[in-house]
Amino acid sequence: MNAVHEDLVGIGLIVLLGVAFFSSASSTLLLRAYKALGTMWQLAIDLVGIGFVAFIFAGLLSPLEALGWWAGWYGDRLDTTVAPGTLVEPIPTKTKIVRYAVYLDGIAQTNFQYLPEVDVFLNELAAVLPDDILIIKGLMPYSVINRPLTQGRMLSFLWRLADRLQASKSGGIIGALLLVAILLRNLTVVAVSADGRYGPIYNQGTAQVIYNSLLGHGYEPGSKIPITLIGYSGGGQIAMGAVTYLKQALAAPIDVISIAGVISGNNNVLKLEHLHHLVGDQDLVERAGPIFFPKRWQLFFLSYWNRAKRRGKISMTSLGPVGHNGAGGPLDPNKFLPDDRSYLQQTVDLVAGILQGKSPLAQTTSRNKTSNYELYQQAAFNQPSYYPLDRSVDPQLYRPVACWMGRLILPAFEQRRFVKGVLFEVHHTDPAHQHLVGQIVNLRWSDDPKVQAYVRTVTKDLHFSDEARYSLRQGIIHPNRLDRWQQVDPLESLAGARPHDDVIVMLRDRVEVRTNAGDDRPTIIIWREPVQITGRFYGLVKFLSPLENSDRFRVVHFNRTSGCFDGVEEIVCLPQVMADREGIFPSTSRDIEKSPLNSSGWYIYGAKDSAGMFVVQSLAPRALLRLQPDRVVFGKNAALNYIQKETWRNAVAQKSKTSSVLLFPQEGKNEQAIAQWQEGDRALLVHVYGGIGGSQREKAAQTPIFFGHFAYGVAQVVREPLADELQFDIKYCQVYTHNTDGLIAGTLAWNRYMGDRSFGWLGTRPVADILIKLDAFTKEYEFQEMKRSALDISIEQLEVMMARYRIGDGTGGTYVGPAHSCSQDSNQALYAALKKISIAVTFDSEMQDWLAQNPEQAQRFDRLMKLGKYIRRKLLPFGTARADWHNNENTLGISPEEDALSGLLIGLGSWRTMLPRLASETVTKLFIEQGASVWVLRTNQVGGYDSNIAPIAPTPIGW
Structure with a gap:
């Protein structure tokens, strides 16, 4: 069937209707009246009649062009490079x-040209936008093959006449009627x-037209460059219809601006980054949507539209x-606001x-309840400004927490x-850049493709949902x-996570400093997400006694030479902390x-205040972190028994104490087991924590x-330099x-x-x-030339998940x-890492060749594959991955009440991971069975003694 199929069928049906009409006896009087009219009036009625019939059949055949495109009727004659739109x-x-x-x-719209007011709008819009935002116009959204009504159709003469009359000031009633026909056809x-x-x-089909246009103007699929569809009136629905397919094809963040749509x-709508719906108060046409489309009725609260509104995906402006x-519409330059x-x-x-x-709906939400964060911030020593940057410490007594440290500052929107x-x-910096201390510089991600791939994966528009508010x-x-x-990126979500710029971090791994011409501030380039820390310096001390009626303590520093606490004595400050909202x-x-x-x-972390006093912001017991276990357990069975039955035993009796137990899967001696942990090993x-009990039992632990x-x-x-001994450097994801x-x-x-x-x-x-x-x-x-471990890949997946959690996949919660x-x-994240490794081994021939040439590493790899299979089997006991795990879907930010039943069913698909203690014991058991050496560090409300609280172990359920 050829390209004029629709028009041929339309003409045929028009003729048949005409024959039926004029052969009817009831039309005799109408025919006589028609013949009595003058030639001009007959012509007018003929045109109106043709227009009416054309509209009827254009409406009836509206799906036909789409069906023909789908069925391939247009064949090779369909050139996707023709009329890909033009730049404004x-x-x-x-x-x-x-x-x-x-x-x-x-x-x-009938062709690629617009009404004058539309051209004025687009030109003025382009004039105020920066050069790096590209606007495409000139598409025909009312044709799946991007064909205007005025070209290549047997009824094109009619639509061209309508265009001429519409542009003419003397179009008269014929022009008006034909314009109505156009509107109804496109409607x-x-x-x-x-x-x-x-x-x-x-x-x-419409998505294909837009896709071709984007690629024709240089868009690269997978680049994650944001796309905005601007739909005016009916173009709003056309844009919304195309979004799902565009997102699947381009893997890009897409939002829609609907002007009177x-x-x-x-x-x-959930596939969108956001829908900005701009509508006038006197727009009677737009009001038809909420009336005539049931999915927009509040009654259907689980429709895409209503779910999207609750999640903050739709802004009504x-x-x-x-x-x-027209006159009085959104593009009218002659009507004015107050x-x-x-x-x-x-x-x-x-x-x-x-x-x-810049959103027109920037909102502030007041709090009805005070947060713990706000209570803690009332203490002056929790403010970054409390610690001047020009206060130095004795390098023999204190060491910097990290080489590069500083405070993240969220730039103002204008910056x-x-x-x-x-x-x-x-x-704090390395020796070569100490001149930067105290300065405010730019902090940016590296342009390395791997880094940028991570950034693009977790960068999203952020619009608070109703639940978040x-x-x-x-x-x-x-x-x-x-x-x-x-397009909030993971650095911005970290810097802007709290109401104030008080996130203190260390920069890790590779750091590069650049000075750019024309930029007043140097730029620091990073490859990894910064690590949140407390304090700038740390020392190793023993507490001697508090000063009377004071928050100050006499301490004595560790003497590395003697290996005892007989070094320099000093007065440090342990200021009173603020109670949380439960007291x-x-x-x-x-x-x-x-x-x-x-x-x-104790390791004490902090900095000096304006008076030169070292303020202790954080504490760590040396006995917990050094590689000197209190006990070594030998053998797999004994190790498994310890994990299941002894790790959390007698938590209340162990209050204020720590334990360090090494589980060694083979038989041997303590020295042999400890020697397996060498400097540099990872x-x-x-990690699992329990609850707060006692007379001030927390509300979350009121049930058994x-x-x-x-x-x-x-x-x-x-190797920790102050004590000159091996210890664990722990970072939590x-x-x-x-x-x-x-x-x-x-x-x-x-x-x-x-x-x-x-x-x-x-x-x-208890932890x-x-x-x-x-x-x-x-x-x-x-x-x-690459060195990577399964642990590295797991951490990368966790970093993606953590960044997603900070913004709730764009919902804010x-x-x-x-x-x-x-x-x-x-x-x-662990499942995704193991799946990624498995796919790489299965489908990468180079990796298979490498394993064949490296038997020692291949043997380790076989053990890893076996571990991965056991972990997947335990984490997913029903044999198949959860859909959101398998597809890595962006499903965070959904209120548990919204999908209560489906959420429960999804959770049951990985039920062992629903319970923290069960998940930790299950994963640890699988590693021990593969011969892993395991070190268990336990703390039980450690530090000073608070008689009002007691540790609660997490409830043991299952194995």
């Missing part, structure tokens, strides 16, 4: 495009797009006293602002475009400063000098069951939901997550940190439920 304004050469915008016109196309039967075919609500189109802007200028301002990330990252207040009012800390920001103090210094851990000493960390919290991390054996404490999902050093006297858990919760060392998993494989939790999603 040329882009200077070598310009790096940061966003593509595609304009889809309203239902008055039927919009109805097809919204139709559940023909819509998917039509929308895929008529939108059905049938399409999956009033244009004021504006109509739908602020003296024309209706056109308001629309240009709003669309330009959205394209540049964002130029910073292209975040700001960084430099607190409600949660914020309840005193939960959300990244509200980022609300309504487009529980995060830590206490009461009787810390009497602690059983005091004899082996281990997978499995307390599940606790789960996390993975990395522990590395390092916290997949952590938004919370009242302001704890940020991300990588946290032990001195921040555990030891911090205000924000850490050392003083209040088990299980360190697992299995060469097949933790040791690097040397493949070609993450919540604990059956399908999503710290334990479920941490183990999803």
Whole structure:
């Protein structure tokens, strides 16, 4: 069937109707009256009749062009390079495009040209936008083959006449009627797009047109460059219909700006980054959408539209006293608002602002309840400004926590475009860059393709959902400063995670300093996410006694020469911390000098205040972290028994104590077991904490069951210079939901997550940190010029998950439920890493050749594959991966109440990972069975003594 099939059928049907009409006896009088009219009136009636019949059949045959495209009727004659649209304004050469915008016109469109007011709008929009935002116009959204009504159709003469009359001031009633015919014809196309039967075919065709246009103007699929579809009137529905297919084909972030759009609500808005719906108060046409399309009725609360509204995916912006189109419409330059802007200028301002990330709906949400974070911030010593950067410490007594340290600062929105990252207040550097201390510099990601791939994966528009706003009012800390920001990257989500710029971090691995011409600030380039820390310096001391009626303590420093605490004595400050909103103090210094851990000493972390006094912000017991176990357990069976039955035994009786137990799967001697842990070795960390009991029992532990919290991390054996001994350097990869404490999902050093006297858990919760060392998993494989381990790949997957958690996949919040939790999603990252390795081995011939040539590494790899199979079998006992695990779907940010039943069913698919203690014991058991050496570190409300609290072990359920 050829390209004019639709028009031939249409003409035939018109003739048949004409014959039927004129052969009817009832038409005799009408014919006589018609013949009595003058020639001009007969011509007018003929044109109106043809237009009416053309509209009827164009409406009936609207799906036919789409069906023909789907069936391949147009064959090789369909050239996708023809009329791919034009640029509203040329882009200077070598310009790096940061966003593509595609304009889809309203239902008055018949060809690639627009009405004058549309051209004015697009030209003014392009004039105010920066050069790196590209706008495409000139597409025909009412044809799946991008063919205008005025070309290549047997009825084109009629639509061309309509165009001429519409452009003429003397078009008269004929022009008006033909314009109505155009509007009704294209309106039927919009109805097809919204139709559940023909819509998917039509929308895929429209998506193909937009796809061809984007590629024709330089878009690279997979580049993750954002795309915005601007739909006017019926173009709003056409844009919404195309989104799902475009997103699948381009793997790009896509949002839609609807200007007076008529939108059905049938399409999956959840696939969008955001829908900005701009509508005037006097727009009667747009109001038809909420009336005539049931999926937009509030009654259907589980429809895509209503779910998207709750998740913050849809913004409804009033244009004021504006109509739908024409005079008084959004593009009218001659009607004015009270602020003296024309209706056109308001629309240009709003669309330009959205394209540049400036939302018209920036909101502030007040809190009904005070958060723990706000309470802790009332203590002056928790403010970064409390510690001047020009106060030095004795290098014989204190060491810097890290080489590069500083404070993250979220740039103001106006600065964002130029910073292209975040700001960084430099607190400490390597010797070559000490002149930067105290300066505020740019902090950016490396352009390395691997780094950029990670950044693109987790960069999303951020619009708070209803649940996030409600949660914020309840005193939960959300990244509200980022609300309504487009394309928030993982550095911005880290810097903006709390209400104030108080995130202190260390930069790790590779750091590069660049000085760019024309930029007043140097730029620091990083390859890895910064690690959250507490304090700038640390020392090793023993507490002697508190000063009377004071928060100061006499301490004595460790003497490396003698190996005893007979060094320099000093006065340090342990300021009183603030209680949380349940009245529980995060830590206490009461009787810390009497602690059983005091004899082996404490690492104190902090900095000097303005008076030169060292303020202790964080504590760590030396006995816990050094490689000197209290006990060694030999044999697999004994190790498994310890994990299941002894790790959490008698938690209350162990209050204020720690334990360090090494589990060695073979028989042997203590020295042999300890010697397996060498400087530089790394281990997978499995972390679980329990609850707070006692007379001030926390509300979360009021029932007999307390599940606790789960996390993975990395522990590395390092030589600590002050004591000149091996110890564990522990970093937690916290997949952590938004919370009242302001704890940020991300990588946290032990001195921040555990030891911090205000924000850490050392003083209040019992904790088990299980360190697992299995060469097949933790040791690097040397493949070609690359050194990587399964542990590295697991951490990379965890970093993706942590960044997603910080912004709730763009909703602003993450919540604990059956399908999503710290334990479920941490183990999803482990599953993804093992799956990635398995796929690489199966399909990479070079890797298979390498394994064949390296038998020692191949043997380790076989053990890794066996471990992966056992882990997948245990984590997914029903034999198949959860859909969201298998596809790595962005499903965070969904309130547990929204999908309660489906969430429960999904969670049951990985039920062992629902419970933190069970998950930790299951994973540890599998590693031990493969011969792993395991070190179990336990703490039980350590530090000073608080008689009002007692440790609660997480409830043991299953194995």
